[in-house]
Structures are given as C-alpha cells and as structure tokens.
Amino acid sequence: MASRGVNKVILLGNVGGDPETRYLPNGNAVTNITLATSDSWKDKQTGQVQERTEWHRVVFFGKLAEIAGEYLKKGSQVYVEGRLQTRKWQDQSGQDRYTTEIVVDMGGTMQLLGGRATGAHPEESAPRQAAPRAAASVREPQAPSAPRPTQPAQPSAMPDYDSFDDDIPF
Amino acid sequence: MASRGVNKVILLGNVGGDPETRYLPNGNAVTNITLATSDSWKDKQTGQVQERTEWHRVVFFGKLAEIAGEYLKKGSQVYVEGRLQTRKWQDQSGQDRYTTEIVVDMGGTMQLLGGRATGAHPEESAPRQAAPRAAASVREPQAPSAPRPTQPAQPSAMPDYDSFDDDIPF
Amino acid sequence: MASRGVNKVILLGNVGGDPETRYLPNGNAVTNITLATSDSWKDKQTGQVQERTEWHRVVFFGKLAEIAGEYLKKGSQVYVEGRLQTRKWQDQSGQDRYTTEIVVDMGGTMQLLGGRATGAHPEESAPRQAAPRAAASVREPQAPSAPRPTQPAQPSAMPDYDSFDDDIPF
Amino acid sequence: MASRGVNKVILLGNVGGDPETRYLPNGNAVTNITLATSDSWKDKQTGQVQERTEWHRVVFFGKLAEIAGEYLKKGSQVYVEGRLQTRKWQDQSGQDRYTTEIVVDMGGTMQLLGGRATGAHPEESAPRQAAPRAAASVREPQAPSAPRPTQPAQPSAMPDYDSFDDDIPF
DNA sequence: TTTT
DNA sequence: TTTT
Numbered sequence: 001m002a003s004r005g006v007n008k009v010i011l012l013g014n015v016g017g018d019p020e021t022r023y024l025p026n027g028n029a030v031t032n033i034t035l036a037t038s039d040s041w042k043d044k045q046t047g048q049v050q051e052r053t054e055w056h057r058v059v060f061f062g063k064l065a066e067i068a069g070e071y072l073k074k075g076s077q078v079y080v081e082g083r084l085q086t087r088k089w090q091d092q093s094g095q096d097r098y099t100t101e102i103v104v105d106m107g108g109t110m111q112l113l114g115g116r117a118t119g120a121h122p123e124e125s126a127p128r129q130a131a132p133r134a135a136a137s138v139r140e141p142q143a144p145s146a147p148r149p150t151q152p153a154q155p156s157a158m159p160d161y162d163s164f165d166d167d168i169p170f
Numbered sequence: 171m172a173s174r175g176v177n178k179v180i181l182l183g184n185v186g187g188d189p190e191t192r193y194l195p196n197g198n199a200v201t202n203i204t205l206a207t208s209d210s211w212k213d214k215q216t217g218q219v220q221e222r223t224e225w226h227r228v229v230f231f232g233k234l235a236e237i238a239g240e241y242l243k244k245g246s247q248v249y250v251e252g253r254l255q256t257r258k259w260q261d262q263s264g265q266d267r268y269t270t271e272i273v274v275d276m277g278g279t280m281q282l283l284g285g286r287a288t289g290a291h292p293e294e295s296a297p298r299q300a301a302p303r304a305a306a307s308v309r310e311p312q313a314p315s316a317p318r319p320t321q322p323a324q325p326s327a328m329p330d331y332d333s334f335d336d337d338i339p340f
Numbered sequence: 341m342a343s344r345g346v347n348k349v350i351l352l353g354n355v356g357g358d359p360e361t362r363y364l365p366n367g368n369a370v371t372n373i374t375l376a377t378s379d380s381w382k383d384k385q386t387g388q389v390q391e392r393t394e395w396h397r398v399v400f401f402g403k404l405a406e407i408a409g410e411y412l413k414k415g416s417q418v419y420v421e422g423r424l425q426t427r428k429w430q431d432q433s434g435q436d437r438y439t440t441e442i443v444v445d446m447g448g449t450m451q452l453l454g455g456r457a458t459g460a461h462p463e464e465s466a467p468r469q470a471a472p473r474a475a476a477s478v479r480e481p482q483a484p485s486a487p488r489p490t491q492p493a494q495p496s497a498m499p500d501y502d503s504f505d506d507d508i509p510f
Numbered sequence: 511m512a513s514r515g516v517n518k519v520i521l522l523g524n525v526g527g528d529p530e531t532r533y534l535p536n537g538n539a540v541t542n543i544t545l546a547t548s549d550s551w552k553d554k555q556t557g558q559v560q561e562r563t564e565w566h567r568v569v570f571f572g573k574l575a576e577i578a579g580e581y582l583k584k585g586s587q588v589y590v591e592g593r594l595q596t597r598k599w600q601d602q603s604g605q606d607r608y609t610t611e612i613v614v615d616m617g618g619t620m621q622l623l624g625g626r627a628t629g630a631h632p633e634e635s636a637p638r639q640a641a642p643r644a645a646a647s648v649r650e651p652q653a654p655s656a657p658r659p660t661q662p663a664q665p666s667a668m669p670d671y672d673s674f675d676d677d678i679p680f
Numbered sequence: 681t682t683t684t
Numbered sequence: 685t686t687t688t
Contacts, residue, residue, distance in 0.1 A: 004281070004523075004547075004548045004549070004550075005281070005521070005522050005523040005524075005546070005547035005548050005549060006249060006251075006279070006281065006520055006521060006522035006523070006547060006589075007521055007523070007547040007549070007564055007566075008519070008520040008521070009518070009519050009520075009594065010350065010516055010518040010519075010520075011515070011516060011517055011518070011594075012352075012419055012451065012515050012516035013514075013515040013516070013517070014515075036515070037515035037516060037517040038514045038515050039514070039515060039517070040514075054517055054593070054594060054595060054596070055596065056517075056594060056596075077453065077454055079176060079352055079419070079516075081176075083564075084519065084521075084564060084566060084594075084610075084612075085564060086564070086565065086566075086610070097607070098609075099608075100594075100596070100610035102594075109176070111174070111175070111176065111352065113417065113453045113454050114417055114453055114454020174353075174377075174378045174379070174380075174687060174688060175351075175352050175353040175354075175376070175377035175378045175379060175686095175687080176350055176351060176352035176353070176377060176419075177351055177353070177377040177379070177394055177396075178349070178350040178351070179348070179349050179350075179424065180346055180348040180349075180350075180520065181345075181346060181347055181348070181424075182345050182346035182522075182589055182621065183344075183345040183346070183347070183682075183683075184345075184681095184682035184683045184684095185681085185682065185683095186681035186682045186683095187681050187682080204681060204682080205682080206345070206681075206682040206683065207345035207346060207347040207682095207683095208344045208345045208682085208683065208684075209344070209345060209347065210344075210684095221684090223682075223683080224347055224423070224424060224425060224426070225426070225681075225682085226347075226424060244681075244682070245681095245682060245683075246682085247623065247624055247682090247683075249346075249522055249589070253394075254349065254351075254394060254396060254424075254440075254442075255394060256394070256395070256440070267437070268439075269438075270426070270440035272424075281522065283587065283623045283624050284587055284623055284624020344621070344683060344684060345621070345682095345683080346589060346591075346619070346621065353686075353687080354685095354686035354687045354688095355685085355686065355687095356685035356686045356687095357685050357686080374685060374686080375686080376685075376686040376687065377686095377687095378686085378687065378688075380688095391688090393686075393687080395685075395686085414685075414686070415685095415686060415687070416686090417686090417687075419516060421516075449516070451514070451515070451516065
C-alpha cells in the first residue's frame, strides 16, 4: 500500500528469439524473452567504431504476457518499461545463484515497434499494426481516473502553428 | 483500450509554493503545484558557472492529488512521474492560449523526498517519513497481477554479499 | 558545473510534418518537429474506446539537429529523450506568451524507429536502417570514459542460454 | 559512433553500505554501492500490506565514481540514472557466472537527495547540501552545445501566474 | 515561487 | 500535422 523508491527500466531493442509463454497454476500467463540493446561509440585511442550489444532477460506477466507471446517474434523491435528484479535460485550443485530480470507487469508497458520481425512462424504473423493496439490495452487500468477529455472541444489539440509561428521569436 | 506511443516525464525538484487542491463535481481531487528543476554548467567561453531553473506546472489527479495536497509544502523536494498534456483555453480577449502541464494520475508516481519543506502549516506537518509511504499507495492498483512473492522464501532478498563477494572478480 | 534536479522527457511517437532546420549565427543547426503520442483507453461509463493524441514541440540542437533534419520525415516513428523548457515570447500585441518544448541536445537522444515515413523527398530517402546508426552518433561524447570492454573476451556477450537455461528454475 | 537501442535504468533508493572506491591502472575511479528500492502493496487475498525491497548493484565510473565515493554513505538517499550491464565471470570452480549491474558513467546521472545518511564516518560527513552540487558536475560535458540562455532576459522564467491564473478555465 |  |  505504500512505496518508497523508484525502480524503473526502459529498454528499446530487438527480441533475441521467439517468446516463450507458460501458465501459472492460477491461469496467469508468463512470457520470457531476451532483448538486445546495442550501442556503439568511437574508441578514443584507435578511432575505430566499437559496437556492443547488451542482452537482457525480460519477463512479462498477466495480460502483457499474453500479448507479448502472441505478437513478439525473433527480431521484433520493441519498447519495454519495467522494473529490475533479482531472483535467487539453486543450481544443480545446490549453490545459490542470482538472475536479474526486467519484470514487465501492469506497472509497466510494452510497445511493439515497426521492426521487421523474422518470425519463426511468419505464416501466422499478424499484421504488425495490430500489435501495438493490442499491446497497449494493458495500460488501461492504470489511468481510470485520468482527466480524459470527453467534451466535444479537444483541450489538447495542436495550436494553430501556421499563424502562430509568426509570433515566435526564435 | 490501446495505446500507441510513449509520453513520459520524470522530474525531481522543489515545490515553488504550497499546493492548491480543489475538487471536481464528482468528488475527485485535483492538486496543482509548480516545480523547479535546476541545472548548471560551466560556460565554454567565460568559464563561469551558469545556473538555470526551469519551472514546471504539475497537476495531480485522484488519490495522488489528495496526498500531494496534504504532504507537499513550499520547498518540498519531490520526484514526480507523469505525462505531458497541453490544454487550450481562452484569455480575456478571447484569444486561444495553450498551457503545457505534467499530469500525474494513476499512471504516474509521486515520491516525497527528504527536502526540508517550509510548510505554511508546520505545526500540522506530518513526520516526513510518513509521506513517502502514503504517497506511494496510489501505485498499488497498478500492479495487482504482479508476481509478488508471497512464499516464505524471498526470492529477491538481499544477496548475502559478504560471502558472495568473494566470488566476484571485480 | 553542478546540477540539482532531474528534468527528463521520454517520447515515442510519430512526426507530424517534415522537420524544419535552420542555422544559428554560429553555424549550429536547430531542427523543429511536432511529435504525436497517442494513447487510448476504455471509457468506464460507456465502455467505448477513447483515443487521444497529444502533440509535442520538439527542438533538436547541434549534431542531433542535423541528423533529425536529414532523416526524419512526416510520419516517421521516433524515440526521443530530452528535457522540458518553457520559452517566453511576445505576441503581436506585445503580450507575454509561453511555449513549452522538449529540448533534445547532447544530453538527450533520438532514435529513428521502423516507421514507414511518408517522406516529402522519398527518392532521396536513405535506407531506413542507416538512420538509427547515424542518429545515435551524437551520444558518443556522453560515454568517453565508459568502461567499454576492449579486451578480447566480451564480458557482456550473450550468455549461452541454451545450456544455461537448464539451470534456471523458472 | 552510432547506437541502436535504449538501455536506461532509473533508481531512487537508499545506499546499503559505505561506497567502495578503487582505481583502475589508468587512474580512473570506480565506485561500487548497493542500492535498495522498496515498494509495498496490499495483498489482494489477505488485505495485508506487503513490502518488498529490491537490491541493486550500482557501479560508478570516472568523475561520478569520485563524487559517489566521497559523498555517499550507508543510508544515503540517492537518485541514479544508468544502464544495465551483465558481466560474465568465473567462480572458484571455473563455472561461468553472471552479474548484472547498473553502470553509471558520463552517460548517466547521480543526485544525492535529502536522506539522513547513517554515515560510517559521520564525523567526516560533509554538509549534505554540498553533495548535490558536486555530484551534478559530471553532467556538464553532456550539454556543451546546449542552447543555454546567455541573454540578459531569461526565456524560461516562470509565467506570472498570479495574474495569469485568472484566465485559466480549469 | 523552489532549491543549493 | 502523425499513427493505428
């Protein structure tokens, strides 16, 4: 009922393989993916461009797990917002091991982007524009009390920049 | 039921004045504050340190509006996560005007930090550590299906770094 | 040389029109775009899906301004990270007016995504995969001292999940 | 020189112990801390408030490592922005192990907040207000080309809300 | 109008 | 003025 602290992860990258979905005893879906984020930079010494790919373990829960399992494919470009969580587990020899994952549940978000996924099952791949709509649906419960405009007038419409820009002293 | 896009603002700064809370016809609270974020940098030409304060209009809705109205004071240091929204309105002469605000509702967060608020009503000021707990409570509905551990074993408990670190080849 | 506060905006959306680039007296580029972020939700009363588009004014400076001016087109899907800034200006009647923008400079980022831009000059449109590489180049100066691996072994290479997963007690 | 992807972590929490700083052969500082972020929620079944603390390994590099080593103490409340990185290493038995850390270097940020640190060395603890100024200094190189106002007039000054608010049709 |  |  309370919280102290912020634990937020924002990733935008490509999915490393087809997602794996399983179901908990209570029927809730859990989907695992690996996600690659790449960045590159010029080496100060050599002047060579260096590239580095970081791999992340992402776990979706609930409604987002279903959506991720259905729409994400190997190669999909995706935006993800979640939180860090480190799980403790025991390996075969009984030793404690730790795995850090990005948990994406109702407090998070997933947005499928325009990436050309190399689907394992391309024949059944949905039209990509379907995914983002579906994907976002889980955010709905997050803003029930939001001040959404229902009036005919749209308070947040764009200013009339054509006439307006003349006034802007850039 | 769907979403396409990300619209997120993260601010950490100081409140410019006591919050103003009002109530909508439906009983929901709305609280307005102004928030200052400062940054400084060394001028490349002069070598002088420059400072700049940016002021933001933040609007809380719902439960967070109540918490903000109760715990924030002039001077409070606060972390806020919300979304950008530009409202259109008419000034006295009937001209269209636009105001951009950071909306913080159930999809957002507020964390009161350790700042020494100069409360308008210091006598009634709650112990400051109470605020963050209360403040965060509104996030609860965001993670109802989250994979919270309810097992006796805490998967995410602090690793035993003392023994653990020995293995880490820093 | 110092900073107190956080002022961060993260947007992922579609560009509303071809970017407009101009040059400051010192030769630095400045590029303006408008960016739409959409979200939708189900109305609690009516059960109807509501949609809302928020428009943002984004201003790129420096190297990112050049990249944005070259690669962004009307319709481009783009990820942007910047900071909020409100400018004061005077309209024709001499009245003070304020415009809030998202400033994206060296402290920010831009990532062109997979969107199918409807370029004004499609014939000269670069292969879309070229853009993200170029776009990110401005981040280079941000991490010169970063602990990038230059050793033959890549510490952060993809774990061998195939063999590795066997140990993970999901 | 380029980048494709976003890898960003934002944490706000309390430091688990005094920071440990060491120096690389090239003289650069590296500082390690553990950081706790807590959140709590009401259990749907029991109605009981549950609390959970997540621990993170944070590694600072360069100038920020020096600042972190000097100003952070056990218990310090701190805001951190960095990126995820998983290191591979071998334990005593030669087995591959992985550790995920939040790397905070020039592309990141650190802000010491108002927390009452329980310093291991309270006698030598600097006045807390000194830290944030120092801490932020490392961000300077990130925005050298930023459009900072050098004009006498401050473009980003606060609107005169007193007279202004009357016009706002809330 | 905040804060350092 | 975008996008689905």
